[in-house]
Amino acid sequence: xxxxxxxxxxxxxxxxxxxxxxxxxxxxxxxxxxxxxxxxxxxxxxxxxxxxxxxxxxxxxxxxxxxxxxxxxxxxxxxxxxxxxxxxxxxxxxxxxxxxxxxxxxxxxxxxxxxxxxxxxxxxxxxxxxxxxxxxxxxxxxxxxxxxxxxxxxxxxxxxxxxxxxxxxxxxxxxxxxxxxxxxxxxxxxxxxxxxxxxxxxxxxxxxxxxxxxxxxxxxxxxxxxxxxxxxxxxxxxxxxxxxxxxxxxxxxxxxxxxxxxxxxxxxxxxxxxxxxxxxxxxxxxxxxxxxxxxxxxxxxxxxxxxxxxxxxxxxxxxxxxxxxxxxxxxxxxxxxxxxxxxxxxxxxxxxxxxxxxxxxxxxxxxxxxxxxxxxxxxxxxxxxxxxxxxxxxxxxxxxxxxxxxxxxxxxxxxxxxxxxxxxxxxxxxxxxxxxxxxxxxxxxxxxxxxxxxxxxxxxxxxxxxxxxxxxxxxxxxxxxxxxxxxxxxxxxxxxxxxxxxxxxxxxxxxxxxxxxxxxxxxxxxxxxxxxxxxxxxxxxxxxxxxxxxxxxxxxxxxxxxxxxxxxxxxxxxxxxxxxxxxxxxxxxxxxxxxxxxxxxxxxxxxxxxxxxxxxxxxxxxxxxxxxxxxxxxxxxxxxxxxxxxxxxxxxxxxxxxxxxxxxxxxxxxxxxxxxxxxxxxxxxxxxxxxxxxxxxxxxxxxxxxxxxxxxxxxxx
Numbered sequence: 039x040x041x042x043x044x045x046x047x048x049x050x051x052x053x054x055x056x057x058x059x060x061x062x063x064x065x066x067x068x069x070x071x072x073x074x075x076x077x078x079x080x081x082x083x084x085x086x087x088x089x090x091x092x093x094x095x096x097x098x099x100x101x102x103x104x105x106x107x108x109x110x111x112x113x114x115x116x117x118x119x120x121x122x123x124x125x126x127x128x129x130x131x132x133x134x135x136x137x138x139x140x141x142x143x144x145x146x147x148x149x150x151x152x153x154x155x156x157x158x159x160x161x162x163x164x165x166x167x168x169x170x171x172x173x174x175x176x177x178x179x180x181x182x183x184x185x186x187x188x189x190x191x192x193x194x195x196x197x198x199x200x201x202x203x204x205x206x207x208x209x210x211x212x213x214x215x216x217x218x219x220x221x222x223x224x225x226x227x228x229x230x231x232x233x234x235x236x237x238x239x240x241x242x243x244x245x246x247x248x249x250x251x252x253x254x255x256x257x258x259x260x261x262x263x264x265x266x267x268x269x270x271x272x273x274x275x276x277x278x279x280x281x282x283x284x285x286x287x288x289x290x291x292x293x294x295x296x297x298x299x300x301x302x303x304x305x306x307x308x309x310x311x312x313x314x315x316x317x318x319x320x321x322x323x324x325x326x327x328x329x330x331x332x333x334x335x336x337x338x339x340x341x342x343x344x345x346x347x348x349x350x351x352x353x354x355x356x357x358x359x360x361x362x363x364x365x366x367x368x369x370x371x372x373x374x375x376x377x378x379x380x381x382x383x384x385x386x387x388x389x390x391x392x393x394x395x396x397x398x399x400x401x402x403x404x405x406x407x408x409x410x411x412x413x414x415x416x417x418x419x420x421x422x423x424x425x426x427x428x429x430x431x432x433x434x435x436x437x438x439x440x441x442x443x444x445x446x447x448x449x450x451x452x453x454x455x456x457x458x459x460x461x462x463x464x465x466x467x468x469x470x471x472x473x474x475x476x477x478x479x480x481x482x483x484x485x486x487x488x489x490x491x492x493x494x495x496x497x498x499x500x501x502x503x504x505x506x507x508x509x510x511x512x513x514x515x516x517x518x519x520x521x522x523x524x525x526x527x528x529x530x531x532x533x534x535x536x537x538x539x540x541x542x543x544x545x546x547x548x549x550x551x552x553x554x555x556x557x558x559x560x561x562x563x564x565x566x567x568x569x570x571x572x573x574x575x576x577x578x579x580x581x582x583x584x585x586x587x588x589x590x591x592x593x594x595x596x597x598x599x600x601x602x603x604x605x606x607x608x609x610x611x612x613x614x615x616x617x618x619x620x621x622x623x624x625x626x627x628x629x630x631x632x633x634x635x636x637x638x639x640x641x642x643x644x645x646x647x648x649x650x651x652x653x654x655x656x657x658x659x660x661x662x663x664x665x666x667x668x669x670x671x672x673x674x675x676x677x678x679x680x681x682x683x684x685x686x687x688x689x690x691x692x693x694x695x696x697x698x699x700x701x702x703x704x705x706x707x708x709x710x711x712x713x714x715x716x717x718x719x720x721x722x723x724x725x726x727x728x729x730x731x732x733x734x735x736x737x738x739x740x741x742x743x744x745x746x747x748x749x750x751x752x753x754x755x
Contacts (some may be wrong), residue, residue: 069195069285075269078373080215080287081381087390093369096431104364114360114399115463120410121446132451146402153293153380155301156282160189164309174226175249177512178522179210181225185407186305193284196276202306210510215320216257219479220329236651240427243598244532245522255509265303267295280577290381300336305647307342320505326490331355338411338474345416345659347497349490352432356419361436367398408444414451416504417499418480420490423470427487438467441481450714453478475500494505495526507514517636519617520592530751535581538600541745546578547605551614554582557720560749568717572724575738576731587615588636592643595631600647607734608644610654612635621666630673652734657691660701662712668701695722
């Protein structure tokens with residue numbers, strides 16, 4: 039019996055024929071307003087595809103779940119030779135790469151995978167619609183809101199207005215490097231919508247990337263990819279792709295959304311090249327997930343971009359098409375994701391077609407070559423872990439193999455790769471949180487979720503090193519304004535302290551800087567032993583962190599380290615780092631007032647987070663590395679004494695045990711730096727604290743329930 043005609047297929051054929059007739063007659067047909075299914079079917083018909091293989095499911099309980107068995111993950115183990123010309127000749131020079139091999143690879147991606155950007159695309163005219171002076175965290179910035187309008191005279195029914203925001207430090211006198219990031223183009227400090235909060239939470243306890251950038255003296259640009267091209271098949275007759283095609287369906291070699299988003303980023307870079315605040319020679323591109331794919335594509339094609347951070351990009355990004363692990367080519371050829379790619383890419387998911395059945399092994403290029411197109415520029419491949427939400431679906435191991443396979447091109451062009459020079463087919467991904475950052479090609483799998491958030495603290499120093507950039511110092515921040523530390527070690531330590539806080543069962547909470555930290559830290563075992571002898575049974579936990587000023591302590595308190603802890607007693611010792619080892623003559627009164635305000639803000643933050651706790655504020659210890667600091671210390675301590683009410687806020691000063699009346703340290707109390715206590719000084723502090731603990735908590739119990747002590751993360755590397 040003959041099969042029943044497919045009405046949808048027949049209607050698509052008639053519509054396509056009608057559009058061709060309009061074109062022949064010189065008339066422009068009305069823009070199509072198709073569903074994704076209709077557009078997808080039209081492309082299948084153009085390619086002579088009768089049936090596509092269904093993609094695997096990300097649900098491991100589904101009958102057609104994706105493969106996660108390494109034993110069957112490499113049905114096509116041999117990737118296209120990145121340094122061999124199509125005629126079989128090896129590529130041994132940079133000139134041969136640039137003039138011969140690179141164009142071959144680009145042509146294959148254009149024709150078969152990502153699609154071609156048309157030779158003529160409407161001009162974008164940028165307009166600054168708003169300029170504001172604002173703050174990103176504690177840092178002053180200049181923020182500009184922009185709209186890039188496409189000339190739509192060829193098809194007035196379709197308008198394209200690219201949304202972008204550019205934010206630069208307000209204090210810098212020279213142009214700054216900028217990271218362009220795919221995402222919501224919002225001026226600071228616009229709060230995140232609820233729909234985005236889940237993904238933001240995956241970044242963990244780190245300061246936001248925008249704050250890290252500004253603190254480092256970089257700028258950032260936020261570009262909304264959806265304002266360039268919609269993220270669905272129904273949008274292919276709209277957006278910039280639809281505008282170029284005058285609202286008509288794509289042809290098989292036409293560009294998909296990934297190339298369109300990259301084109302939009304390039305138009306954003308056009309604007310940045312005109313902005314005097316921006317160092318346009320050092321603009322980077324960043325994205326996560328589908329926008330991680332787009333960031334990699336952008337970097338591969340537009341050599342003006344100097345660096346890229348590719349976050350959790352998976353299939354269509356850093357993951358090889360040839361790997362049978364997680365998401366597959368067939369997922370990209372289905373109606374939910376095909377719009378990212380060229381129409382021709384559907385051929386590689388075809389089960390039945392006039393060109394025959396094709397699969398991933400037939401794709402002429404693969405992800406290692408997309409990464410290689412970024413060489414020799416700075417390229418950082420980032421992933422998280424499945425346990426935290428960066429699903430196995432993304433194929434972290436395969437992406438590492440592709441990164442290794444791209445390495446020879448970086449080396450050929452005179453720069454370093456990730457340092458793994460063996461066979462990519464047997465290359466094993468390094469451990470979580472192991473950084474391969476010695477070269478211009480970099481790899482790091484962090485211990486967070488579907489985000490690149492935890493890798494920014496490594497990406498920025500890595501990038502700054504290679505572009506030889508040191509940002510101008512930010513203006514001073516008042517002692518009562520919260521500000522995070524931005525070095526990677528401090529950010530990691532903050533995460534560990536947040537985890538410690540979550541464990542609870544803490545009755546005594548110590549807060550402060552290195553003087554507090556060393557007492558209860560695993561990397562100072564002799565001091566930790568003293569801590570345990572004095573406080574075991576009282577459930578005491580140490581939350582001090584070395585080098586912190588009051589600003590940094592405030593930020594930690596406000597960002598999870600005291601959340602839900604509900605201690606009965608909080609001991610505070612802080613402020614000495616605000617004073618520093620040098621005191622400018624004539625500035626003493628202002629310094630006393632500033633640090634006193636900062637310490638009062640710390641006390642207020644603690645009272646807000648732990649309203650039932652008794653706070654014991656310890657006077658700043660004497661220091662002899664800077665004798666001029668002693669009058670300042672005495673002035674601050676005098677102010678601290680006035681804040682105590684004798685009930686919920688107590689003041690404790692043991693400085694007479696540590697120094698004489700002139701502030702000269704007593705022998706054996708401080709280390710050689712004349713700043714940090716040694717065990718006798720800690721014991722003097724304990725002797726003063728224990729009667730207060732007895733009064734407030736009673737005698738210590740036989741068993742201590744506090745979380746295990748932590749230490750300096752760098753001490754364990």
